[in-house]
Amino acid sequence: MAEKVRIGIVGYGNLGRGAELAVEKNPDMELAGIFTRRDPNTIQTATNANVYCQDNIRSFQDKLDVLILCGGSASDLPEMSPELARLFPIVDSYDNHAKIPDHYKKVNQAAEEAGKLAIISAGWDPGLFSLNRLLGEIVIPDGGTHTFWGKGLSQGHSEAVRRVEGVKKGVQYTVPMEEILEDARNGKGEDLTAAERHKRVCYIVADEKDHARIEEEIKTMPDYFAPYDTTVHFIDEETFDSEHQKMRHGGFVIRSGNSSKAHKQAMEFSLTLESNPEFTASVLVAYARAAYHLHKKGETGAKTPFDIPFSAMTHKTSAEIMKDLL
Structure with a gap:
């Protein structure tokens, strides 16, 4: 060998x-x-x-x-x-x-x-989804690409939440809008932004006196949360440890469009992950x-x-x- x-x-x-x-x-x-x-x-x-x-x-x-x-x-x-x-x-x-x-x-x-x-x-x-976005554009040039993440725990966004001063423990879940996901499969909604396709839900353990400031810092964090419909829940540590330890995730890349006036085509790549x-x-x-x-x-x-x-x-x-x- x-x-x-x-x-x-x-x-x-x-x-x-x-x-x-x-x-x-x-x-x-x-x-x-x-x-x-x-x-x-x-x-x-x-x-x-x-x-x-x-x-x-x-x-x-x-x-x-x-x-x-x-x-x-x-x-x-x-x-x-x-x-x-x-x-x-x-x-x-x-x-x-x-x-x-x-x-x-x-x-x-x-x-x-x-x-x-x-x-x-x-x-x-970025990575595998990026490759599938590119492949979709190559194969179906007359169309639109739709990327959906979740429902699942985002490591990068959770790590960003935990960097906020006063956060003892924290996770962030990305949740696709179900009706918009179905529209994408039917060739609709390609002009929607990622923020219009998803919402973000955070669960935070922190001292009560910091809640308002932490929520404001999370919701206004550039590149991570600012454009999104973001909900921040403050919970106790026991609930966090019992309900938010799983790291499931997944998502979809959908490319739909026309190969001619007569025919619509669609490509879909998906992931279902028990451990992100x-x-x-x-x-x-x-x-x-x-x-x-x-x-x-x-x-x-x-x-x-x-x-x-x-x-x-x-x-x-x-x-x-x-x-x-x-």
Whole structure:
């Protein structure tokens, strides 16, 4: 067997734990280490992986092939991705759609200067949903694209909520408008914005004296909540722990339009996820394989999922995927 791809994971929250489990599912990979800002001695991993202090990561440059960055998009990845792209090939799941071009520019500059390769915004949205939006436009040029998220817990938006001062615990659920979802399947409503297709519902544990301020900060948060119909519920910690620990999610990308005056066509891609972080991590691990192979071929700079062929993401040979899947 060829040498295994040596993976490092930065951050050990829900996404990092999912990446650890996903690496274990891929026989051509091995987990070389988990890197954390917490005390490594306090971390109990799912697979008894080695845990190291993130401050020492520079000393692992000859021991790792790809880093999977499992920090949050609100404040971790904007700093972490450019910094670490100077040291290793990286993959991140940066998901603030409005700021992806700026994030790309910063990561691309860092990776190009260092001769490294970085894949950004690799998850299911952005990521797999992005690919399906593009495919729909290619195949049905005369039409409209509709993206719906949920009902489910959004990791990025939940992380943004928890960054609000005074929030002890918090989650955010994205809920599609059912009637608009059905309209999309019938070729209607392509001009609606994401905010018109969904509502956002937050459940927060916080001191009572902070409720009004926290609700206002959440509802006016740029790029995350400001354009949406957002409801904020304040609940006690016991209710939060018993009712809001599941991380189910999913959604739909629907492209509908006309191939002629006589015929309407529709394409639909959907996900139903019992664990949002585990699925997202599985996508990151697949893109980590691509980062490894493309970097070995000499490619550098930042890439998005649009730039990565599926053939670079699989451990199978071209002959195998042609025989088994074409």
